[in-house]
Amino acid sequence: MDADAKKQQAALAALKFVEDGMSLGVGTGSTVNFFIDALADRAADLSAVVSSSEASTERLAKTGIRVSRLATEGDLDLYVDGADEATEFLHLIKGGGGALTREKIVAGASRLFVCIIDDSKLVGTLGQFPLPIEVIPMARSYVARQLIKAGGRPVWREGFITDNGNEILDVHNLEIPNPVEVENRLNQIPGIVTVGIFAQRPADVLLVSSDDGVREMR
Numbered sequence: 001m002d003a004d005a006k007k008q009q010a011a012l013a014a015l016k017f018v019e020d021g022m023s024l025g026v027g028t029g030s031t032v033n034f035f036i037d038a039l040a041d042r043a044a045d046l047s048a049v050v051s052s053s054e055a056s057t058e059r060l061a062k063t064g065i066r067v068s069r070l071a072t073e074g075d076l077d078l079y080v081d082g083a084d085e086a087t088e089f090l091h092l093i094k095g096g097g098g099a100l101t102r103e104k105i106v107a108g109a110s111r112l113f114v115c116i117i118d119d120s121k122l123v124g125t126l127g128q129f130p131l132p133i134e135v136i137p138m139a140r141s142y143v144a145r146q147l148i149k150a151g152g153r154p155v156w157r158e159g160f161i162t163d164n165g166n167e168i169l170d171v172h173n174l175e176i177p178n179p180v181e182v183e184n185r186l187n188q189i190p191g192i193v194t195v196g197i198f199a200q201r202p203a204d205v206l207l208v209s210s211d212d213g214v215r216e217m218r
């Protein structure tokens with residue numbers, strides 16, 4: 001099974017969590033795109049669909065799904081999103097697509113977070129994937145210096161502007177043995193908007209797609 005087939009298999013497995021009348025948050029990325037495409041038939045049964053990025057909003061709209069604003073919705077019943085890395089404790093690295101801040105907001109506002117990945121993303125310890133960090137543009141070099149002091153090697157994602165008008169530093173060589181502690185510590189650096197560690201609010205369900213099918217971890 002190739003990578004796309006695994007992503008699609010994970011996305012289709014997430015459909016069983018979608019119930020009539022639910023409010024649904026939709027993440028961002030190539031795995032979620034398969035979920036959006038499969039959602040077309042179910043959209044009319046949902047009370048609201050909220051998006052985590054302009055890219056997903058556009059894809060949802062093309063699929064004929066009306067997108068509501070989180071600001072006018074209460075908490076959401078369900079959030080479905082991908083990840084760049086995940087552990088057995090359901091801690092995640094996200095933000096490869098640069099949508100981490102809105103994704104973290106929607107995840108925080110959701111009662112159930114179902115994360116869909118293929119098995120190449122399941123790791124023992126987070127940090128092999130460079131950690132995306134969204135920064136206020138004027139703070140970029142200051143934040144980069146603090147990240148070097150913390151043992152990382154930040155690389156500016158040059159030319160990329162987030163949906164919030166900010167920039168991204170991808171931090172290499174960061175060991176993240178304790179994701180909750182590292183997430184809290186990095187969040188204290190002035191100028192950081194969001195770090196791509198999702199540990200304070202981890203996934204509730206992890207669907208891991210492989211050649212053998214989809215394994216559900218909680």
Ligand code: 5RP
Pocket residue numbers: 027028029030031032081082083084093094095096097098099100103
């Ligand atoms: C976007 C994300 C994505 O969920 C993550 O990058 C995984 O993407 P893909 O499904 O394309 O591998 O966090 O900001």
